[in-house]
Amino acid sequence: MKITRQIDAIIYKNDEHTESSEELVSDETTTLIINDTTPRNFSTIPNALEDFATGYLIGEGIIKNIDEISKINIDKTLVKIQTKTKEENDDELVLCSDSSGGWRSKIKVIKKVESDLKVEKDDLIKNIEKLRKNASIWQKTGGTHVAAFVNKDKGKFIVREDVSRHVAVDKVIGAAAKERLDFSKSYIIYSGRMPADMVIKIARAGIPILASNAAPSFSGYTTAEKGNITLVGFIRGNRFNVYTHADRILF
Structure with missing residues (x-):
């Protein structure tokens, strides 16, 4: 399936408009x-769907690791998954929708993340730029x-x-799980x-x-505080803000 498509468009700039094409x-x-x-159902780019399914299962607490997946079958944009453990109706879970219409769940009780990971400040600045350079679809x-x-x-x-x-x-969570990387010694940097x-x-x-180039909301801040997660925002140029558990960032 195509990742991008060309469409006709009119480009307006500096008091002039021209017929052109744009890639969406x-x-x-x-x-x-x-x-x-x-x-x-989710609105997605139709690629890396096995990574998506694996990461979704982990992020929603349906499985703890990749060994709990029995089978993933992908037919175009239909993904059928069988797990060795069944999804439980936990009283602490509340089903909701994310901004793309998919099913997500929120939790009232947050288990603290245990990790001795330390990250140099320069790594965050370097990696946000590396993230931009690797965003090939966004660039188009x-x-x-x-x-x-x-x-x-x-x-x-x-x-x-x-x-x-x-x-x-x-x-990215799914891709990392497939490579059996140690999550406690890793971090996620993203745009959002x-x-x-x-x-x-x-x-x-x-x-x-x-870590992100954008901001947290107060709900994100309080969740990170309770979950022992280091939240870093506004990584732009040679600056960023650390909102929670700053001991993991080496200045």
Whole structure:
């Protein structure tokens, strides 16, 4: 399936308009069916769907690691998943929708992330620029979010893009899980706000740092504080803000 598509457009600039063409990101409705339950629909770029499915399962707390997946079958944008553990109806979970219409869940009780990871300040500044340079679809269209999973132990910098910030992060979590990287010694850097529903995903995965060029919301801040997650925002040029658990950032 095509990732981008060309369309006709009129470009206006400096009091002049010309006929031209523009490249747009191609988004499709992707359907996840987990253990033959009700379908869950998401607006996604139709690539890296195995990464997306794996990361979604981990971020939603349906599985703890990749070994709990029995099978993933992908037919175009239909993804059928069988897991060795069944999704539980936990009283602490509340189903909701993310901004792209997919099913997400929030939790009342947040388990603290345990990690001794330390990150140099210059690494954050360097990696936000590296993130931009690797955002190939965004460079063509301006229509995606981009996320990277950074693991220094094995020198890994895994990048995925999507129209949904949630799905972009799901994809890098899934890709890292498939490579069996240590989540407690890794962090995610991405383009997007940091509200509670995003920070909860990071907490469930056991990732200690979430960094972005954008801002957190207060719900994201309080969730990170409770979950022992380091929240870094507004990484732009030679600056950034650390909102929670700043001991993981080496100045």
